[in-house]
Amino acid sequence: MSHSRRVLTLFLVGVVTAWPSATEPSAPNSYTRIRVADGIYAFIYSRTSSGIVNGNCTAILGDNGVLVVDSGQVPLAARRIIAEIRQLTEKPVRVLVNTHWHADHVLSNNEYRRAFPGVTVLAHEETRRLMEKNKDRVMQLPSQGPGFAQSLREALARGTRRDGTPFPAEQKASLENQSRDLEAILPELPFVEFAPADATFKGEFTMHLGRREVRLLHLGRANTAGDTLVYVPDAKVLITGDVVVAPVPFGFGSYPGEWLGVLDKILAMKPAAIVPGHGPVMHDTKYIATLQRILTSLRAQAEDAVKQGLSLEDAQKKMDFSAFRAELAGDDPLLWCAFQSFFLDSAIPRAYAEAKGETLVE
Numbered sequence: 001m002s003h004s005r006r007v008l009t010l011f012l013v014g015v016v017t018a019w020p021s022a023t024e025p026s027a028p029n030s031y032t033r034i035r036v037a038d039g040i041y042a043f044i045y046s047r048t049s050s051g052i053v054n055g056n057c058t059a060i061l062g063d064n065g066v067l068v069v070d071s072g073q074v075p076l077a078a079r080r081i082i083a084e085i086r087q088l089t090e091k092p093v094r095v096l097v098n099t100h101w102h103a104d105h106v107l108s109n110n111e112y113r114r115a116f117p118g119v120t121v122l123a124h125e126e127t128r129r130l131m132e133k134n135k136d137r138v139m140q141l142p143s144q145g146p147g148f149a150q151s152l153r154e155a156l157a158r159g160t161r162r163d164g165t166p167f168p169a170e171q172k173a174s175l176e177n178q179s180r181d182l183e184a185i186l187p188e189l190p191f192v193e194f195a196p197a198d199a200t201f202k203g204e205f206t207m208h209l210g211r212r213e214v215r216l217l218h219l220g221r222a223n224t225a226g227d228t229l230v231y232v233p234d235a236k237v238l239i240t241g242d243v244v245v246a247p248v249p250f251g252f253g254s255y256p257g258e259w260l261g262v263l264d265k266i267l268a269m270k271p272a273a274i275v276p277g278h279g280p281v282m283h284d285t286k287y288i289a290t291l292q293r294i295l296t297s298l299r300a301q302a303e304d305a306v307k308q309g310l311s312l313e314d315a316q317k318k319m320d321f322s323a324f325r326a327e328l329a330g331d332d333p334l335l336w337c338a339f340q341s342f343f344l345d346s347a348i349p350r351a352y353a354e355a356k357g358e359t360l361v362e
Helices: 003-012 075-088 109-115 125-133 140-158 169-191 256-269 286-307 312-318 322-329 333-355
Strands: 031-037 040-045 057-061 066-069 093-098 120-124 199-201 204-209 212-217 229-232 237-245 273-278
Touching: 031 075, 031 273, 040 075, 040 273, 057 075, 057 212, 057 229, 066 204, 075 109, 075 169, 093 109, 109 120, 120 125, 125 199, 140 169, 237 256, 237 286, 256 286, 256 333, 286 312, 286 322, 286 333, 312 333, 322 333
Parallel strands: 066 093, 093 120, 120 199, 237 273
Antiparallel strands: 031 040, 040 057, 057 066, 204 212, 212 229, 229 237
């Protein structure tokens, strides 16, 4: 599930989860270009409390063309990145890789098709299947965004929850952030079209941009069934999609047991730099180790709950992740709330189902 779907769904039921940020004003189209290595540039999006986000994008330059990882969600931002890529090189974008099917990583695919008519959009076969299967979810923001924007306007003008009680100051600020970001992208939504990959692969696929080798790796199911990692051997740069997300992970539709195995394989690669699906570029694997410990605790507690015969509801009440609070959130209660909402609320049921031997599906 993408961030946008989560926030829109939360709004429908009258609950808003905040995502803290030090740089709110220019979201959701704000990003910083980072030179990760020679000829590799990451476009890292600003954090926002609105949930209307873009997945990070990365451009890998080669002798005969460019490979881009993930197109993002908002067409305006994608067009800006395309303009920057053209400033970096005269070579065309030949391949666009979708790391997984979530909307905030794929909705701007057609911006690259329009800018580079010969581009191939490439994804793991499971990613394309899931994008087709979940078309309505992928397109929820374009189809329902205008209606949600109107609902937000009305809620803010009313100044109260649906039950008539006033919004607390924190929630009002979060609603204002959501409204601002939705209003900023409303003119873009008519340009969004459903645009799955043109070509698929499974396992591993190696490409050559002239002398530069790029490897597409499916190391197992982690955040989704079709997670693709992109590795550039000459620079030891790894682009993970939402297998790695900071400052807190996402658990929607995840596979906790297999995810641990994927992280083991990432550590064995010893990358010099990691570009996550969301969050800053990493130059060590400390956060990967933290994710492993979280997932290990998640699975152990779920297995214990099943052995005790607890219901899922009782297991959710009993499971305790407070040992990770200082490491993930420090003294920021909003960030801890994000960990609960974006990871635990969805990952606990998945781990519980795994512990019961049930088949996980997306």
